[in-house]
Amino acid sequence: MTSLNNLRKTSLSAAIAVSIALVGCGGGSDDPVVEEEVVVVPPAPTPVNYSYEVKVLNLTVAQPMSPLAVVLHNEGEFWKIGEAASVALENLAESGANTDFLADSMALASASGADLLMPGATETVTVTLVDTMPTSFTLATMLVNTNDAFAGITAKDISNLAVDESISLLTGSYDSGTEKNSELSATIPGPATGGMGEGFNEERDDVDVVSMHAGVVTIDDGLSQSVLTEEHRFDNPTLSITITRVE
Ligand SMILES: [Ca+2]
Ligand SMILES: [Ca+2]
Numbered sequence: 001m002t003s004l005n006n007l008r009k010t011s012l013s014a015a016i017a018v019s020i021a022l023v024g025c026g027g028g029s030d031d032p033v034v035e036e037e038v039v040v041v042p043p044a045p046t047p048v049n050y051s052y053e054v055k056v057l058n059l060t061v062a063q064p065m066s067p068l069a070v071v072l073h074n075e076g077e078f079w080k081i082g083e084a085a086s087v088a089l090e091n092l093a094e095s096g097a098n099t100d101f102l103a104d105s106m107a108l109a110s111a112s113g114a115d116l117l118m119p120g121a122t123e124t125v126t127v128t129l130v131d132t133m134p135t136s137f138t139l140a141t142m143l144v145n146t147n148d149a150f151a152g153i154t155a156k157d158i159s160n161l162a163v164d165e166s167i168s169l170l171t172g173s174y175d176s177g178t179e180k181n182s183e184l185s186a187t188i189p190g191p192a193t194g195g196m197g198e199g200f201n202e203e204r205d206d207v208d209v210v211s212m213h214a215g216v217v218t219i220d221d222g223l224s225q226s227v228l229t230e231e232h233r234f235d236n237p238t239l240s241i242t243i244t245r246v247e
Helices: 001-024 086-094
Strands: 049-058 069-073 107-112 122-130 137-141 149-157 166-171 173-177 238-243
Touching: 049 069, 049 137, 069 122, 086 137, 086 149, 137 238, 149 166, 149 238
Parallel strands: none
Antiparallel strands: 049 122, 049 238, 069 107, 069 137, 107 122, 137 149, 149 173, 166 238
C-alpha cells in the first residue's frame, strides 16, 4: 500500500507540475515538456462598402430614357468622342438594352434602373462596391425616340467624394455613330412608333464614331420621312444627375 500511495502522490505531483507549466509558463528544466498548439483565429475583417445613390431626372419633353446603366470602375472610359462605340454601347444606344454594357470587363460594380425613365420623372439607383474604393463613375441611357442617341457621362472622377458629399451635373446627348439618323418609323424603338421600330442591328451605317448629338430634325422642320415631331427635340441638357456617397 505504501508504494501505491507513493505512486499516487508522485502522479499527483506530476499533474500539479503540468498545471503549473501550463498556467505559469514554468519552464524549469525539471518540468515536463508540455506543448500546446494555440491557433489564433483572427476576426474576419468587416467588409467596407463604398455605396452611392445616383439620382437622375429626365429633363426632356418627350424622350423616355431606357433603363439607366450605372457603373463603378477604376480604369478606362466607356466611350470616347471620335472613336468607334463598343458593341455593348451600340446595343444600348440603338435598343436601350443595357445588359452587355453593365457586364463590361471594366465594371467593378453596376446597377440598372428599374424601367424606362419618363420625361420629367426622377429615379434613384444605388450602386455599391465592397472593399475597393472606386475612382470612376459611368452612366448611360438611350433616348428611346431616336435612332442611336444616348445620354450620360463616362469616367467621372469620384475618388475625392467623402461620405454624405454629392456631385451634381447636367449631361448632353451623344450619337453612338452606329445607326444613320433616318428618323424613320421602322428604325426607332420608342413610343413615337408604338415600340414597333427596330432596336439593335449589327450593321453600322453611320459615321462609326461617337460624337455629341446634333439633335433630331423632325417632320416639323421639314424632314418628311421623320416619325418625330418638335416635342422629340433635345437641344438642351437631357439629364440632371446627382451622385451622393452614402457609405
Ligand atoms: Ca446616329
Ligand atoms: Ca447598328
